Amino acid sequence: MADSASQAAAVIDPVLDFDLVSGRVSTASADAILAAADADGVRIVWVLETHPHADHLSAAAYIRDRTGAKVAIGAGVCEVQRTFGGLLGADDLKPDGGDFDRLLDDGDVLELGSLEIRVMATPGHTPACVSYVVGDAAFIGDTLFMPDYGTARCDFPGGDARQLYRSIHRILALPPDTRLFMCHDYKAPGRTEFAWETSVGVQRDRNVHVGGAVAEEAYVAMREARDATLSAPKLLYPAIQANIRGGRVPPADVNSDLR
Ligand SMILES: N[C@@H](CCC(=O)N[C@@H](CS)C(=O)NCC(=O)O)C(=O)O
Numbered sequence: 001m002a003d004s005a006s007q008a009a010a011v012i013d014p015v016l017d018f019d020l021v022s023g024r025v026s027t028a029s030a031d032a033i034l035a036a037a038d039a040d041g042v043r044i045v046w047v048l049e050t051h052p053h054a055d056h057l058s059a060a061a062y063i064r065d066r067t068g069a070k071v072a073i074g075a076g077v078c079e080v081q082r083t084f085g086g087l088l089g090a091d092d093l094k095p096d097g098g099d100f101d102r103l104l105d106d107g108d109v110l111e112l113g114s115l116e117i118r119v120m121a122t123p124g125h126t127p128a129c130v131s132y133v134v135g136d137a138a139f140i141g142d143t144l145f146m147p148d149y150g151t152a153r154c155d156f157p158g159g160d161a162r163q164l165y166r167s168i169h170r171i172l173a174l175p176p177d178t179r180l181f182m183c184h185d186y187k188a189p190g191r192t193e194f195a196w197e198t199s200v201g202v203q204r205d206r207n208v209h210v211g212g213a214v215a216e217e218a219y220v221a222m223r224e225a226r227d228a229t230l231s232a233p234k235l236l237y238p239a240i241q242a243n244i245r246g247g248r249v250p251p252a253d254v255n256s257d258l259r
């Protein structure tokens with residue numbers, strides 16, 4: 001996202017490529033973002049995380065190192081750090097979310113040149129989820145997916161289906177022509193092309209999990225039943241190790257020959 005008046009840009013949820021078999025990262029996708037910013041003549045000043053991702057590594061630290069951009073994430077990341085930090089032996093974590101430049105609360109406003117980015121806390125998928133609203137566009141992380149696929153899972157630690165339902169209804173209360181940009185697209189059965197943009201109005205009418213005014217109790221029962229059938233994401237542990245550190249890969253273990 002960029003402000004055409006000032007050429008200030010923000011990158012939302014950049015990915016650090018990771019090969020699970022070799023355990024190696026690559027910056028091909030992040031380099032493509034940097035190249036696109038160069039080609040457009042814009043300066044990346046923010047890296048905005050919608051949440052600590054559980055299924056891919058973040059390129060936030062890499063983009064910060066390359067551009068000087070500041071990395072922002074919902075303040076709930078501290079809870080995720082507490083949940084996973086001990087389990088993963090992450091003794092190097094800085095206290096109070098210090099691996100990030102800015103911890104965001106509901107209602108915060110970030111400047112992007114002449115644009116204002118409004119932060120909306122939208123927890124439920126994780127306790128740290130936020131959405132970013134800029135003019136008639138909203139980047140909503142893992143809350144709603146495309147209307148034919150539904151909504152995000154709520155069974156990660158600190159996740160909560162009832163909370164997600166309420167967050168989704170805050171998003172659906174935006175004006176109907178608000179453009180919604182998705183985090184993931186898992187292509188609903190029968191659809192072959194990826195999609196990434198829809199609107200509040202279309203989601204209100206047609207989202208297969210919440211559209212047409214599905215009641216909270218019915219949603220929670222559906223979401224919890226579906227979550228009970230889902231496996232853990234393939235990249236859960238490598239993703240969390242990097243993402244609670246703002247996208248830094250963890251230091252080598254003390255017993256590592258590779259130090
Ligand atoms: N199979 C995928 C699952 C990824 C996953 O769990 N995605 C989360 C968002 S981070 C979700 O909400 N998925 C909804 C679903 O699978 O229905 C993987 O292994 O990476």
Ligand SMILES: [Fe+2]
Nearest residue numbers: 053054125142
């Ligand atoms: Fe997610």
